[in-house]
Amino acid sequence: MxxxxxxxxxxxxxxxxxxxxxxxxxxxxxxxxxxxxxxxxxxxxxxxxxxxxxxxxxxxxxxxxxxxxxxxxxxxxxxxxxxxxxxxxxxxxxxxxxxxxxxxxxxTALDYAMRIDRVMRQPEVARDLVRKDEEGEAE
The missing domain is CATH 3.30.300.20 (K homology (KH) domain)
Structure with a gap:
């Protein structure tokens, strides 16, 4: 074996x-x-x-x-x-x-996570996420 x-x-x-x-x-x-x-x-x-x-x-x-x-x-x-x-x-x-x-x-993991969190909280990103979610519900 x-x-x-x-x-x-x-x-x-x-x-x-x-x-x-x-x-x-x-x-x-x-x-x-x-x-x-x-x-x-x-x-x-x-x-x-x-x-x-x-x-x-x-x-x-x-x-x-x-x-x-x-x-x-x-x-x-x-x-x-x-x-x-x-x-x-x-x-x-x-x-x-x-x-x-x-x-x-x-x-640098914590710094990276905080940077991603800031990006996710930006109004344009949040708007895009809501649109994507609405498109998924329509299907």
Whole structure:
């Protein structure tokens, strides 16, 4: 009997999702403690919204944002500089064969959702949506 592997379109495996969530919790705990020597991170209020794992679990991309505000570019650069130290902290908290290399990206999902909401609330868009709905009812 041969094993069938899902292709890349199948999405992340259960293991990827589980390990990524453990890494997210570990990163969030480290960031909450605020044990940084870097002045850009010393007073930073950073939240880890999501972590995505590569199929081999060797790379993790952490999506971060400021707590209640935008994350300054200086803090994102500081996180990237602190990645080796953060990797060590995550390795202590999450039992894996190899400590994953951490990559940091700004989480823009909330900004995108707010922009879509603003567009949907524009009078011309709302009018078009009502027309489309009326056309659907007439059929």
């Amino acid at each position: 041969t094993k069938r592997h899902a292709g890349p379109a199948a999405g992340p495996s259960q293991r990827q999702l589980r390990v990524a969530e453990e890494v997210r919790h570990a990163l969030a705990a480290v960031l909450a403690r605020g044990e940084f020597r870097d002045p850009d991170l010393a007073t930073a209020r950073i939240t880890v919204t999501e972590v995505r794992a590569s199929p081999d679990l060797k790379h993790m991309t952490a999506f971060v944002s400021g707590l209640g505000r935008d994350l300054p570019e200086a803090q994102l650069r500081a996180l990237k500089r602190a990645a080796p130290w953060l990797r060590t902290q995550v390795a202590k908290a999450v039992r894996l064969r190899a400590a994953p290399e951490l990559h940091f990206e700004l989480d």
